[in-house]
Amino acid sequence: MVESPPDHPLIACHDCDLVYQETALPPGGEARCTRCGALLYRDTPACVQHSLAYCSAALLVFLLVNTFPILELETQGIHRNATLFGTALTLYQENMAPVAALVALTTLLAPALELSILCYLLLLLNLKRRPPGFAELMRLLQLVRPWGMVEVFLIGVLVSLVKLAHMAHVLPGLGLWSFGALILLMAASAGAFEPHEIWRQYEQCPNR
Amino acid sequence: MRKPHATPSAIPTSTSMGLISCHACGLLSSRALASLPCPRCGASLHHRKPDSLARTWAFLLAAFILYIPANLLPIMVTQSILGVSHDTILSGVLFLWISGAKGLALLVLVASVIVPLLKMMILVLLLLSVHFRSTWRIRQQTRLYCLLEVIGRWSMLDIFVVALLAALVRAGMLATIIPGAGALAFASVVVLTMLASLSFDPRLLWDSLDAKDD
Numbered sequence: 055m056v057e058s059p060p061d062h063p064l065i066a067c068h069d070c071d072l073v074y075q076e077t078a079l080p081p082g083g084e085a086r087c088t089r090c091g092a093l094l095y096r097d098t099p100a101c102v103q104h105s106l107a108y109c110s111a112a113l114l115v116f117l118l119v120n121t122f123p124i125l126e127l128e129t130q131g132i133h134r135n136a137t138l139f140g141t142a143l144t145l146y147q148e149n150m151a152p153v154a155a156l157v158a159l160t161t162l163l164a165p166a167l168e169l170s171i172l173c174y175l176l177l178l179l180n181l182k183r184r185p186p187g188f189a190e191l192m193r194l195l196q197l198v199r200p201w202g203m204v205e206v207f208l209i210g211v212l213v214s215l216v217k218l219a220h221m222a223h224v225l226p227g228l229g230l231w232s233f234g235a236l237i238l239l240m241a242a243s244a245g246a247f248e249p250h251e252i253w254r255q256y257e258q259c260p261n262r
Numbered sequence: 263m264r265k266p267h268a269t270p271s272a273i274p275t276s277t278s279m280g281l282i283s284c285h286a287c288g289l290l291s292s293r294a295l296a297s298l299p300c301p302r303c304g305a306s307l308h309h310r311k312p313d314s315l316a317r318t319w320a321f322l323l324a325a326f327i328l329y330i331p332a333n334l335l336p337i338m339v340t341q342s343i344l345g346v347s348h349d350t351i352l353s354g355v356l357f358l359w360i361s362g363a364k365g366l367a368l369l370v371l372v373a374s375v376i377v378p379l380l381k382m383m384i385l386v387l388l389l390l391s392v393h394f395r396s397t398w399r400i401r402q403q404t405r406l407y408c409l410l411e412v413i414g415r416w417s418m419l420d421i422f423v424v425a426l427l428a429a430l431v432r433a434g435m436l437a438t439i440i441p442g443a444g445a446l447a448f449a450s451v452v453v454l455t456m457l458a459s460l461s462f463d464p465r466l467l468w469d470s471l472d473a474k475d476d
Contacts, residue, residue, distance in 0.1 A: 063290075064281070065288065065290070066275070066276040066283040066288070066290055068283065068285075068288065069407070069408070069468075070400075070404060070464065070465060070468040071276050071465045071468055071469075071472070072273065072274065072275055073274040073275060073276050073279055073281065089401070089468075090400075090401050090404040090405075090464075090468070091401060091405060125426065127430045127431075129436065134431075134432065135430075136426055136429040136430050141422075141425045141426055141429045142425070143429075144428050144429040145441060148428060148440050148441055150445065150446060152446060152449065152450075153425070153441065153446055156421070156449050156453065157421065157422065157425050160418060161422075189286075189302070189303035189304050189305075192286065192287065193286045193303060193304075200411065200415070200456065200460065203415050203418050203422075206415055206418045206419055206422060207418075209369070209373075209416075209419055210418075210421075210423045210425075210426060211422075212366070213366055213370060213423045214430070216358065216361070216363045216366055217423070218427065218430065218431070221431075221436065221437065224430075249287070250288065253287055253289075253302070257302075
């Protein structure tokens, strides 16, 4: 086994397996694998503070998105609206339980888990404390991330608007505007999040 | 055959250095810890994703088979006083194109027809590359793999549209929209291709190059 000094640990490219010795980066710089071009790590000293700001804002907006209707429809005196939860529920009532589960997973469960885990971990790290269950939650985060599809859902709302425009009066609900904000905040939070730096800060926290 | 501990002149991969990289937290540990928990995060350590090729092929073949009903069966059934109409993915695209939303029609065409097909083609290419130990443009192939993870999710678009339409257009109106059997098949294709790309390990592409260099 190759021993490495603690300040210059070894790191392997996750896409092609090439091993590098970590070096300090210029401010805002990033290290890419010379062989396959994959991103190895970035210099993000304020990563915890930045992603915490974005994901806590996103969590609040996520509550708004779920409280207010996303689309409202009016035709011949009949008024209907669709919320995120209502959309999944309708599929379930139409005997499409697997599709309902998939819609609920990708638009409700995955984003809710991702945002609450992030807020919890980053809040404690920001207070220089080791969050209990850190490793398990980091793994869960990695597991749910690919399944959150809020941005795809937003485009789906726009397509539905166009498809319904000829048969009824469709209004974008308050939930839709919150949805736009949610996507920007979640993208910013994911962009600011650097697992490599998070792990480093976790290991620097005093054990208690 | 590669030697377990290569000379320093060899390309320093974690394999040649007798190391194993944690798939969850990225920590490098000794190869001796294989299939034991990672000392930092507790995830089980694997040299490569377990049974990567077999799992990817299995998910991919299932996706290929379901891709046929996903396109042929109606994903949406509209009942109205004018009769019952069945919409497949392609007829939905056609409807958008005719009603003048050409940009949106192209978007749906790309997301629901081209992306799943492209995704399955790319996975076949990557799998064949690994099987034939090809070293042809593996850098570009690795980038293609990263692209898969970005574009794959967009195929869910049509499922969301059907779900929203069904939630809004219910009994009591001029029409009722219910999701068709195609929606189930199409959702399965999206999930299966996502599972296939998550099971694939791009480092397998580089293993054949590293084996040739030894």
